[in-house]
């Protein structure tokens with residue numbers, strides 16, 4: 585059976601500090617994904633990832649077993665994202681990476697979408713999604729990111745953000761509404 | 775009227791709608807909301823629109839995640855904290871060495887294999903205890919000095935120190951202590967046994983009991 589997060593934490597706290605790297609391997613992908621979608625830039629997401637695991641390691645003794653370790657980790661990562669956004673202010677939106685999975689940069693083309701190969705259309709759509717997501721207020725963006733990409737439950741998101749489940753749901757609702765409007769606008773602009 | 779500009783659904787079931795949309799509705803909630811969908815065009819339209827927003831969102835996939843280089847951090851503060859955390863163990867360990875050394879000294883000189891038994895017979899229990907406590911106190915003072923000197927030298931190389939090494943040192947230290955302690959126990963026992971047989975051989979009248987006696 586796979587060793588649980590709590591068991592790894594116990595081992596780490598008992599002095600086996602290398603055990604912590606198991607937690608890093610296990611959670612780096614979701615934490616990176618969350619940070620990338622919150623901040624839009626690979627470099628920032630990597631930094632936040634690093635900061636998150638360092639902060640978790642340093643504060644491991646403060647972690648209470650009543651919440652899931654992943655929830656605690658997500659919360660640390662979101663805090664790191666928010667403080668980065670505050671520091672950078674509006675710069676973030678302008679410097680969002682517009683790359684596909686292979687790291688190629690994209691420009692929003694103004695040519696006829698009908699004539700483009702399917703892959704290009706999909707990539708362009710992904711760029712629009714990034715832009716639309718980044719134009720959302722962070723409170724809504726984080727709920728969409730956690731629900732849509734991290735596939736967390738409403739209860740888990742509520743725990744991470746320390747807000748009621750009903751607030752999570754109404755933020756998600758409003759976020760989706762705004763995404764819908766923004767995506768429609770971007771589509772017609774093409 | 776463009777429904778996307780509304781902040782609220784007229785029916786007030788936006789939370790039910792997202793619960794249903796993300797498949798988190800219970801069986802009863804699902805039935806209830808599906809019944810509502812038959813009557814509420816707004817919810818139906820919203821559900822479709824959100825469905826295509828979700829499709830759009832799914833186009834942004836993160837194909838890779840860079841490996842996070844994680845080395846357990848060692849700030850100066852961390853190392854100092856660890857050292858302080860270790861203090862009781864070290865101090866206890868070193869003090870034990872001191873006590874053990876003092877006891878061995880007493881055991882060997884007092885009941886040693888040399889026939890200098892008359893010396894021990896000449897000391898009162900109180901005197902013996904005084905000597906032992908003095909030896910322990912001296913040892914403690916020495917240990918404290920040593921520890922402070924060590925701490926001072928540690929401070930200069932704190933950043934370079936690694937916890938694993940520290941743990942190794944502690945473990946080795948404790949292992950050595952255990953060996954010394956075990957050896958001492960055996961030595962004391964042997965000394966006491968010898969003392970007992972020598973005493974009976976020389977028929978020394980001595981009803982004193984020794985604090986480390988083998989009576990138990």
Ligand SMILES: [Zn+2]
Pocket residue numbers: 783785786787810814816817818
């Ligand atoms: Zn409705």
